[in-house]
Amino acid sequence: MPLRETCCSVCDFILEYDTPRIVLIKNKKVGLINRLVQLVILSYIIGWVLIWRKGYQDFDSIVSSVIIKVKGVAFVNSSGFGERLWDSADYIIPPEQESSFFVMTNLIRTENQTQGHCPELPKNGFNCTSDSNCTAGLIDPHSSGVLTGKCVTFNEGVKTCEVLAWCPLESQTVFPNPALLGGAENFTVLIKNNIRFPQFNFSKRNILPNISASYLKTCVFNRTKEPYCPIFRLGDIVRETGDKFQELALQGGVIGILIKWNCNLDRSASECVPQYTFQRLDNRNVDETVSPGYNFRYAKYYENSAGKETRTLIKAYGIRFEVEVFGKVMCVLRCLRSQFRDSLAQGVEDCGFKLHIGTRDSNTDSTG
Template identity: 55%
Template sequence: MIKCVKSCFCEYSTPQILVVKSCTIGTLYRLYQMLAIPLILCFVLLCGDHQDTDDILSSVTTKVKGIALTNTPELGEQIWDVADYIIPSQDDSSFFLMTNMIFTPNQTQSKCAEYPTLNSICTSDMNCTKGFKDAQGNGVQTGRCVDFSDSVKTCEVLAWCPVEKKVEPPNPALLADAENFTIYIKNNIQFTKFNFKKRNILPNMSRSYVANCVFNRNMDPDCPIFRIKDIFEETREDFQTMAVYGGIMAVQIQWDCDLDMDTCAPQYSFRRIDKKDPKSSETPVHNLRFAKYYKNSHGKDTRTLIKGYGIRFDVLVYGKAKKICIFTTIINVGALLSYVRVVDYNVDKIVGYNMKGFSMKKFKYVDERELISNEAPIPMAETHYGTW
């Protein structure tokens, strides 16, 4: 223990000049240097360490187009356009495309029997509490037990009546034609550090081209208009199956820009986000409710409640730009050149292995009393190789 402490704290090491006069070793040393330095410089240039980087700032707007026709007992024959099936109105980087729905028409604010649940089924008024609001229910209980059907009684509620029924959505989906709808995505990006701006509508795209093109991975990979059916085919998902209960789909835009090479173009990819867990028996469901209000022939407020199932599209933008920076280059080259010292270490090993007296001459142990005496000073520096 004491020996270890003396070794660590009571010794000081300093390099000693030792010139080895050997053409073989000197040539090996210089060749080693000539090989190491170019490799280091090439590594800096090829790996991009000479470039500064910046993260992306992005804004996205979307526009959906398409027409669908439905014919249901509740509404009859009806045309659906973008104002009907995009709920709510179009957002910037995401939107909800309704593909299926359950209707509850002609609702008015009145009193009616609640839909049967554990909290609403009753046999007498004693089972109903006036003023009780069930979070899973449709209204406020009046305290009366009334007939929901010939065989079931439920608590009466003050609500929009008739109340919504708990039924499975239609299969196939009502808006099955939505697979032929198109999504127009406008994406503006900026790299503030380099004062660089661009958009996914590239300079070579004319107005007529954008109006008629459709994205195709092989034929037209730069077109910003996407057919929904093509998106699902790329993700190997079945649109008609997903349209019944809804889901979540991501449109990913990747910008990898080398501003020195003037290469900066978007790369599009697609992925389903809410993929079913194989360990779960539950089917992914994505829905929301909204209503269309109007006045009936008696002037009373009336609405049609729609429980809409659909696909949420999220546009996700990623990217990074790089551009040469002289200060970054100098710092990285300087840091990597420090590894040239490895050349000295390796040559020392080679010389020490082939010349047994090398270690004795390179490493000397001197007591401080010898330095205080009048003996000649010990030269200090680093080792050099070659014929001088």
């Protein structure tokens, strides 16, 4: 008996057909409420999801690499340096950095330093009248070395604590004016930027396909005439930030080179091009800034004629250029087609078939 009831239930389920009943309500109040609800839903979808949030678009973030090469020479003829030519191996310090580069524009040089004993500089706050004012072995952040415990003569009328340090100490505090390497204004930098949007398997670089090797040897970026040339004159970069290169070169600073990529994959790939802007990143107002500019010290070591380790200490002022790459890719129609194709292919494969879309087997007879 249960088997018979089960069979009857299955037959009834298979053979019966039902359809929803539609009830037409002729009531203005109910009809108005219904249309208002539909209008609210439609407004939300069109206004918020599609227009404001751009929900119909698909986006991806950028993956980028930057390669930088600076070229140029500067000639210096001064009382402290004599005649000297500076090239990129001299003024690019260090020679390789990640998405940035530093160009030395001014410097203070202290030559022939060897490790020994010498009086501390009065400006460092170690003036003394007797040995009791100097603590032997004291290492102070404001000192140039280790105090020996002796009070010695710095010059006539001034005594300071003796230190074990690189002597003679760096005594010059005023940077040269005008800047020694003001000729860096005419240096050029080649920026090679490769980008990729991994979600869409789309790659591009800022050296566009229509740029030839001969063009690359002669072009220099110009906002109106050469907006896509990847070679930039340093003076032009600084000028676009609103600064004067020769003033900035005195104490240095930080400049941002911004490369913006906004690409629409529904359009031609040739329309996906970089946009360059330049900004001063540090405070340009020297009078309102404590410790303005950008500088650091480095040394060049060698042995003197007596075989003793000697160094030349250089306090380098210059401009640090930071290359920032950002952007996004937008995809609507192309992505929808791709998603539809992938979904269709996956659905067919799930049914035990293999689908080739947009391709034709070369061995297939097309004559029918």
